[in-house]
Amino acid sequence: MKTQYYTATSLDGFIADSQNSLDWLFQFGEVQGDSYANFISEVGAIAMGATTYEWILNHHIDESADRPQAWPYEQPTWVFTSRILPTIEGADIRFVKGDVRTVHQEMIVAAGNKNIWIVGGGDLVGQFYDSGLLDEIIVSIASVTLGSGAPLLPRTITTPPLKLLSAKVYGDAFAELRYEVPVHADDKSA
């Protein structure tokens, strides 16, 4: 069982633009082959930050949503927030705050033999990384630059570096890179 950060980023390292828009990503449609289907079939528990959750509320769930669809996940989902946010009928959503290590323990139990997906944003993934709980990064790099926005992973990871496990090409817009995250010196889980 692994804890994974699976996401798409611009070439210059942003997962959303400065308005929290993903239009730059959706212009490509579903071009990543069977990558997501294979990935999500092995996921048993999900975590995300409040901005990501609110993006789903605004764009998929709300009456005025521009991309209306049901809550997309069957897996139990932990949403990190210090606020009281709207719930979604029929979705297994657990609002939490504070130390990611406590939540990660709950997620391990729920996930069984499956993986844990940290959807984002970047700093929440960084909190799991800081605690030595992040095993893999699977990132699809889109052929766009945004100049500013929500950062992919606002942490310094240099020595030891990430270990590149694979690189795949999807069409003429995406490169999917899979990295193993090394054990690092400032791991706070010990």
Ligand SMILES: NC(=O)c1ccc[n+]([C@@H]2O[C@H](COP(=O)([O-])OP(=O)(O)OC[C@H]3O[C@@H](n4cnc5c(N)ncnc54)[C@H](OP(=O)(O)O)[C@@H]3O)[C@@H](O)[C@H]2O)c1
């Ligand atoms: N390209 C992609 O595939 C992709 C994937 C995921 C997300 N996104 C987008 O990227 C953007 C990410 O936004 P973001 O950087 O603001 O990140 P985020 O992680 O979605 O949201 C950050 C917020 O989460 C809450 N939070 C984080 N850690 C917490 C903790 N330990 N305890 C309590 N609350 C915590 C805080 O909200 P409170 O103010 O409520 O405390 C914080 O302001 C979104 O627009 C999202 O839609 C894109």
